[in-house]
Amino acid sequence: MLNSLLQKAQLSQAVLAALSSERRNHLLIAMADQVEAHSDAILKANQNDVDRARQDGLDGPRLARLGLSQSKLKTFATGLRELAQIQDPLGRGDRWTLANGLILDRVRVPLGVIGLIYESRPGVTLEATALALKSGNAILLKGGREALSTNQELVELWRSTLAHRGLPQDLVQLISDTTRTAARELMHLTGLDLLIPRGGASLIRTVADEATVPVIETGVGNCHLYVDQHADIEMALNILLDGKIGNPSVCNALETVLINQAIVDAFIPRAVETLKPYGVIWHGDQDVLARIPEAIAAQESDWADEYLDVQIAAKVVSGLDQALEHIQRYGTRHSESIVTEHYPTGHEFLSRVDAAVVYWNASTRFSDGHEFGFGAEVGISTQKLHVRGPMGLEALTTWKTLAYGTGQTRDLGTSNSSPA
Amino acid sequence: MLNSLLQKAQLSQAVLAALSSERRNHLLIAMADQVEAHSDAILKANQNDVDRARQDGLDGPRLARLGLSQSKLKTFATGLRELAQIQDPLGRGDRWTLANGLILDRVRVPLGVIGLIYESRPGVTLEATALALKSGNAILLKGGREALSTNQELVELWRSTLAHRGLPQDLVQLISDTTRTAARELMHLTGLDLLIPRGGASLIRTVADEATVPVIETGVGNCHLYVDQHADIEMALNILLDGKIGNPSVCNALETVLINQAIVDAFIPRAVETLKPYGVIWHGDQDVLARIPEAIAAQESDWADEYLDVQIAAKVVSGLDQALEHIQRYGTRHSESIVTEHYPTGHEFLSRVDAAVVYWNASTRFSDGHEFGFGAEVGISTQKLHVRGPMGLEALTTWKTLAYGTGQTRDLGTSNSSPA
Numbered sequence: 001m002l003n004s005l006l007q008k009a010q011l012s013q014a015v016l017a018a019l020s021s022e023r024r025n026h027l028l029i030a031m032a033d034q035v036e037a038h039s040d041a042i043l044k045a046n047q048n049d050v051d052r053a054r055q056d057g058l059d060g061p062r063l064a065r066l067g068l069s070q071s072k073l074k075t076f077a078t079g080l081r082e083l084a085q086i087q088d089p090l091g092r093g094d095r096w097t098l099a100n101g102l103i104l105d106r107v108r109v110p111l112g113v114i115g116l117i118y119e120s121r122p123g124v125t126l127e128a129t130a131l132a133l134k135s136g137n138a139i140l141l142k143g144g145r146e147a148l149s150t151n152q153e154l155v156e157l158w159r160s161t162l163a164h165r166g167l168p169q170d171l172v173q174l175i176s177d178t179t180r181t182a183a184r185e186l187m188h189l190t191g192l193d194l195l196i197p198r199g200g201a202s203l204i205r206t207v208a209d210e211a212t213v214p215v216i217e218t219g220v221g222n223c224h225l226y227v228d229q230h231a232d233i234e235m236a237l238n239i240l241l242d243g244k245i246g247n248p249s250v251c252n253a254l255e256t257v258l259i260n261q262a263i264v265d266a267f268i269p270r271a272v273e274t275l276k277p278y279g280v281i282w283h284g285d286q287d288v289l290a291r292i293p294e295a296i297a298a299q300e301s302d303w304a305d306e307y308l309d310v311q312i313a314a315k316v317v318s319g320l321d322q323a324l325e326h327i328q329r330y331g332t333r334h335s336e337s338i339v340t341e342h343y344p345t346g347h348e349f350l351s352r353v354d355a356a357v358v359y360w361n362a363s364t365r366f367s368d369g370h371e372f373g374f375g376a377e378v379g380i381s382t383q384k385l386h387v388r389g390p391m392g393l394e395a396l397t398t399w400k401t402l403a404y405g406t407g408q409t410r411d412l413g414t415s416n417s418s419p420a
Numbered sequence: 421m422l423n424s425l426l427q428k429a430q431l432s433q434a435v436l437a438a439l440s441s442e443r444r445n446h447l448l449i450a451m452a453d454q455v456e457a458h459s460d461a462i463l464k465a466n467q468n469d470v471d472r473a474r475q476d477g478l479d480g481p482r483l484a485r486l487g488l489s490q491s492k493l494k495t496f497a498t499g500l501r502e503l504a505q506i507q508d509p510l511g512r513g514d515r516w517t518l519a520n521g522l523i524l525d526r527v528r529v530p531l532g533v534i535g536l537i538y539e540s541r542p543g544v545t546l547e548a549t550a551l552a553l554k555s556g557n558a559i560l561l562k563g564g565r566e567a568l569s570t571n572q573e574l575v576e577l578w579r580s581t582l583a584h585r586g587l588p589q590d591l592v593q594l595i596s597d598t599t600r601t602a603a604r605e606l607m608h609l610t611g612l613d614l615l616i617p618r619g620g621a622s623l624i625r626t627v628a629d630e631a632t633v634p635v636i637e638t639g640v641g642n643c644h645l646y647v648d649q650h651a652d653i654e655m656a657l658n659i660l661l662d663g664k665i666g667n668p669s670v671c672n673a674l675e676t677v678l679i680n681q682a683i684v685d686a687f688i689p690r691a692v693e694t695l696k697p698y699g700v701i702w703h704g705d706q707d708v709l710a711r712i713p714e715a716i717a718a719q720e721s722d723w724a725d726e727y728l729d730v731q732i733a734a735k736v737v738s739g740l741d742q743a744l745e746h747i748q749r750y751g752t753r754h755s756e757s758i759v760t761e762h763y764p765t766g767h768e769f770l771s772r773v774d775a776a777v778v779y780w781n782a783s784t785r786f787s788d789g790h791e792f793g794f795g796a797e798v799g800i801s802t803q804k805l806h807v808r809g810p811m812g813l814e815a816l817t818t819w820k821t822l823a824y825g826t827g828q829t830r831d832l833g834t835s836n837s838s839p840a
Contacts, residue, residue: 362825405782
């Protein structure tokens with residue numbers, strides 16, 4: 001079934017790829033207008049989804065991710081207009097010339113057709129699609145069952161906007177089958193240029209393990225804050241608060257705080273006080289339990305898993321080495337932060353931590369496509385190949401090398417080259 | 421079993437990553453000296469492999485790939501010295517600053533531990549290892565059974581060179597188990613940062629499909645030459661000759677020539693004459709058979725598969741569209757070439773062909789890390805993610821973003837960001 005969708009997407013993508021960046025940008029602006037003009041219909045469809053999800057007993061955080069509002073739609077429309085202003089990732093490149101005069105031009109081109117498997121958040125249907133189209137790609141969307149009505153409404157809006165501008169509607173296609181069978185088919189859809197899973201850890205693991213098409217793993221963020229003995233305590237408290245509160249359910253939230261033993265008595269009471277108004281539950285090792293009576297004894301899973309909730313794990317460490325060891329063992333290579341005024345310690349932390357983004361005296365919350373200045377994001381890559389960290393437009397492109405010659409050949413038999 | 425090799429590699433890699441580029445370069449130069457000093461021992465081990473392979477009935481092209489010589493070793497040693505001169509891929513990057521003063525530094529870092537599964541060619545044990553070490557990575561080598569003695573000799577040389585320079589030997593490890601079981605274990609070795617298969621199409625397909633660790637597909641090159649009606653016939657003949665002769669067994673060789681019907685009678689007789697001294701066998705469609713009596717009728721497999729031999733498939737096409745359609749259907753997205761003097765046709769070919777390297781009036785033979793000026797190559801990527809075309813040092817690196825702050829946090833609750 002998905003094969004015919006893919007073929008339609010491929011044919012449509014060839015048309016889009018030949019379009020000027022001006023026309024791709026105008027498409028996003030037109031869609032922003034449509035989102036605002038049709039906000040009532042979108043919110044009505046969304047209300048249907050939310051009502052049904054509530055009946056089905058969806059938990060609070062997932063309900064929160066599912067729900068849209070006039071102000072959220074306004075924000076998305078503004079985002080689409082801002083994305084239209086960002087520099088086109090296509091057509092730029094590097095040129096070099098070989099000794100024999102052959103000119104090599106390495107130029108950015110679209111990936112082709114991108115698939116997205118995602119849960120709850122219908123905003124992804126706007127943001128990821130906008131990024132895909134701006135970078136010259138077609139997109140196949142497989143959203144969650146709970147967001148089906150909203151996604152159908154938004155995809156129809158994309159398609160009518162495309163049609164109105166004389167562009168192929170099949171640049172944006174929603175896979176209406178929300179079963180696992182369709183997801184599996186997508187994971188093995190030969191010819192799909194990229195599949196991005198966006199959602200919980202288990203969804204991402206399944207896609208990464210099962211897919212035979214290219215995948216970028218996103219978003220599992222077991223992020224740590226290491227409060228060094230030379231930390232500015234006030235700063236550490238602000239970064240802790242920001243990392244835990246104001247949307248704890250997303251991947252750039254803090255999950256564990258590692259505290260240098262030299263400052264534990266100065267830090268812990270104030271940290272407890274700082275987080276108390278938000279009802280944060282502490283889990284800790286023996287040193288923490290001795291200082292926070294209401295804390296729960298931490299299990300292995302407290303170190304290994306994301307809470308995505310108002311809970312935090314805390315551990316007292318002897319120094320930088322033990323902190324690095326803990327992060328190496330339990331981190332998900334997403335975002336890690338140190339607070340210290342001591343140059344050698346901060347320098348070593350940045351150099352030795354293996355993660356997409358490593359912070360020195362700043363909040364992990366900046367691991368985000370908007371904050372990074374990418375205009376939007378498709379997700380945050382926790383893998384090392386192709387793209388690492390927030391994925392913007394460039395993550396949805398590849399390179400092609402164009403070679404301009406005047407008849408160049410090797411000197412037969414004298415080449416040392418041996419490609420396999 | 422491989423888990424302990426991986427752990428030793430990871431510990432060793434941390435040491436290498438902290439080394440200056442000067443010390444990494446000196447290592448390559450020292451190895452070049454060692455290869456020359458121990459060439460007799462290497463060639464003796466290689467002779468053992470070749471003798472055994474001949475007894476086992478290995479075919480000619482594979483025997484040719486297996487064999488080393490003094491001059492080949494000299495070339496490899498020179499290559500190592502040249503690679504030492506090439507700019508370090510590590511430590512360079514881009515910096516930008518957010519409105520709140522947070523400085524983001526995106527810097528190139530090693531991938532970590534790289535696995536390589538390869539066949540026949542023992543030179544890979546020198547070249548790929550040199551690239552991995554120069555870019556700060558450890559490497560696990562799984563060579564073919566037929567090259568075991570040579571690979572053991574070369575890996576011992578790497579390890580003694582490392583030890584002699586006070587570096588961890590386990591930066592280079594040979595997996596002595598040459599069975600498929602060990603290959604399978606490598607494909608599922610969680611923690612391995614990259615696995616590169618180098619060899620025949622079936623090896624690459626198996627690794628790409630089965631592996632759960634990150635993989636870069638390399639080297640299947642079903643390359644086409646399109647001779648346009650406005651071609652310089654002399655130039656087209658030279659490019660055809662270069663593409664087919666002088667190592668037909670590698671991936672950048674030409675496999676199919678597509679001939680515009682308007683010049684078929686001018687081109688075919690001369691093409692036959694050009695390739696005749698090399699005993700090239702022609703396979704063709706009806707139009708070709710009508711002009712080359714000794715040609716064999718082409719089957720579907722003639723269009724789809726690489727010959728890697730002195731054979732060529734030929735087809736007459738009505739024009740650019742039919743040529744593009746054929747390449748789209750049968751090409752492996754490796755290297756494609758057009759010969760034409762007509763600007764719009766060449767321009768359209770470059771823009772519409774979806775391949776790693778697209779040539780206009782030049783031979784596909786330049787799709788090669790040496791020719792591209794990368795100093796060496798690990799293989800030629802035919803995928804779109806991470807790296808496309810010849811893989812040099814940069815392909816073995818990733819990015820890490822370092823964020824230098826002064827206590828930056830978001831304004832709680834006002835952020836529009838919603839990472840998943």
